[in-house]
Amino acid sequence: MDTSRLRELAISDAGFVFDPTTGHTFNVNATALLLLRALKENAGSGRMLTDLAEAFEVDHEHDLARDIEEFLSQLREHGLIR
Amino acid sequence: MNGGLSGTIAVTGVNATDNPAPGVPVARSLRDAPGFCGRIIGLGYDPLDSGFYASGLLDGGAILPYPSVGRDALRHALLSIRDQFGINALLPNLDSELRAVITMADELREAGIGTCLPDLNALERVSKAQLPRLSAAAGLRVPESEALTTPDGLPKFIKRVGLPVVVKGPYYGAYVAHSEADAIAAFRNFESTWGLPVIVQAFASGDEYNVCAVGDGRGNTIGAVAMRKLLLTDKGKGWAGVTVVNPRLLSMTEALIGELRWRGPLEVEAILSSHDDVQVIEINPRFPAWAYLTAAAGQNLPLVCAQMALGEPAPSRLPAYAAGRMFVRISLDQISDLSTFAALSATGRLIGPTGDIS
Numbered sequence: 001m002d003t004s005r006l007r008e009l010a011i012s013d014a015g016f017v018f019d020p021t022t023g024h025t026f027n028v029n030a031t032a033l034l035l036l037r038a039l040k041e042n043a044g045s046g047r048m049l050t051d052l053a054e055a056f057e058v059d060h061e062h063d064l065a066r067d068i069e070e071f072l073s074q075l076r077e078h079g080l081i082r
Numbered sequence: 083m084n085g086g087l088s089g090t091i092a093v094t095g096v097n098a099t100d101n102p103a104p105g106v107p108v109a110r111s112l113r114d115a116p117g118f119c120g121r122i123i124g125l126g127y128d129p130l131d132s133g134f135y136a137s138g139l140l141d142g143g144a145i146l147p148y149p150s151v152g153r154d155a156l157r158h159a160l161l162s163i164r165d166q167f168g169i170n171a172l173l174p175n176l177d178s179e180l181r182a183v184i185t186m187a188d189e190l191r192e193a194g195i196g197t198c199l200p201d202l203n204a205l206e207r208v209s210k211a212q213l214p215r216l217s218a219a220a221g222l223r224v225p226e227s228e229a230l231t232t233p234d235g236l237p238k239f240i241k242r243v244g245l246p247v248v249v250k251g252p253y254y255g256a257y258v259a260h261s262e263a264d265a266i267a268a269f270r271n272f273e274s275t276w277g278l279p280v281i282v283q284a285f286a287s288g289d290e291y292n293v294c295a296v297g298d299g300r301g302n303t304i305g306a307v308a309m310r311k312l313l314l315t316d317k318g319k320g321w322a323g324v325t326v327v328n329p330r331l332l333s334m335t336e337a338l339i340g341e342l343r344w345r346g347p348l349e350v351e352a353i354l355s356s357h358d359d360v361q362v363i364e365i366n367p368r369f370p371a372w373a374y375l376t377a378a379a380g381q382n383l384p385l386v387c388a389q390m391a392l393g394e395p396a397p398s399r400l401p402a403y404a405a406g407r408m409f410v411r412i413s414l415d416q417i418s419d420l421s422t423f424a425a426l427s428a429t430g431r432l433i434g435p436t437g438d439i440s
Contacts, residue, residue: 010406020405022289022354023310023326079358 002082006075007040019080031056035071039081086117087385089392090168092160092195094146095175096124096133098371100413101317104175106133107374111384113139114377120388123167124436129426135416136436142167143432149178157186164195166431171196171391173384175368177253180205197346198390200299200367204342208365210250210281216365220341222334223361225353227283233269236282237262243284248363250283251276256318256364258285286363288355291328292320293335294369294376296383298390298398299345303336305381305400309372312408322410323372325379325403330360338365347373347387372409379403 010018015033017026028036034055038048045068052064075081091112095103109122121141124133127148134143144163147155156179163169172195174183183190184205187197199205207216211229216222226243228235240247240262249265250256251272259265265282272280295306308331313322335350349366369384376383380403389396425432 018324018406020326021328023291023312023324024289 001072003039003042003080005082006036006080009036009040009080011036011040031067032071035068039075086119087112087115087388087392087394088120089170089388089394090121090123090141091171091173091388091391092123092125092144092163092167092169093173093175094125094179096126096140096143097128097131098133098136100315101319102371102411104369104371104373106136106139107371108173108175108369108384109133109139110374111377111382112388114374115382115385118385121167123163123169124432125163129423132416134422134426134432134436135418137416138435140432140436142434143426143436145426145430149176149182153182153186156182157189160190160195161193164193169195171198171388173198173387173391177366177368180367196391196393198387199346200297200342200344200348204344205367207342208348208367210252210364211279213362213365216338216341217362220337222337223359225284225286225361225363227281229279229281230269231278231280233266233280236265236269239282240265246285248283248285250281250364252279252281283363286353286355286361288353288359288361290363291326291331291352291354292323292370292372293331293350293352294347294373294383295335295339295350296347296386297339297342297344298396299343301340301343302398303339304386304397305376305383305403306332306335307376307379307381307383307403308332308335309375313410320372322408323375325375325405325407327403327405328354330354330358334360334362338362346390347383375407375409376403378409379407 015028035048038051048068049064093105093109095105097103098106112122124140124143125146146159184199184202213224217224228239246258246260247265248256249259249268253276257268259268269280290311293306293308296304298304308326308328309323310326311320311323315321347369349370351364353361373384381400386396
């Protein structure tokens, strides 16, 4: 996965995201914020799964994996990962 | 950057309505440059130009004859202003002034007034009518466009590219027409206001970005700042924007400056589609009204032009600027007593700093 565009994003603690290449801004919720930060650190899906499960005390790993995949496809649509 | 600039710099275009001219932000960029110790003389066309009333902005002001009065009247006025205020440099900021000032640049230099402007050939090449030809030479994409001298060509153009189309005056203004009748009305309006030719352009959809840059006249870019418009007025003017560092926009601007060997400021207006496709829609041969954002982001482009106009050493390349710097305009009432208005109305001159109501 190419995350070079995503690593350029400026992300605030409140979940405000600024793309310095396009000027687009986004507001993301707490789960998306956690995933974006993990992706910026080149985390794989295993670590994202663990981080999410720990942070939000969720043990339905199957649902979490599906949610992560859905989020990644949204990032692809926005051209932030390839 | 060398901010310790001295000298007296005249800045034109100090009106700042909801369609602001660049004079106020250019003057503000100079005034805010660290160590700036020069004087700034604002030049306008009406005693009520709002920059004349901006507290602490100007060290004096003067009214110019309208460009339509002719080149001799402008030269006479500039020499008179030089005698009164001792100006060493002139930064013209309005499209309608550029041709006249460029043609008299040598005379002005001999009279001790430096400028920082392109040559006439480069100015002509960036005109709206010549944009398709220039873009082909510089390897850039532009929406299909035609320069028309009668509205008779509009139906054929619209049939070819579809609606909407953008109708533009030769100097100012752009109108998005959603019907043939709308386009013809816009043509007549621009013809009567600004003259011919009127330019009609295919509508390019996407986000609008602007790049403000300064060239050294030898094909090199000294500085360039890109900005995405966040909010538009009903006239389509940017009311808020944010700096971006977009390599495609910046390299496109550098290619243009290289092709033109541009000297001085310019603004490139471009549309970036959702597929990352860049199309140039217009080039303005002057600073934009958001020029102060360049200084705020770390590249004080008006200061560079002032240095070049004064014959002072200017940087060959400015350092990188910051993405994420924003501007948001505000309308506010400036308070003044009658003395500023009275002086400008009666004598065409404002002696002393603006905003002094003591």
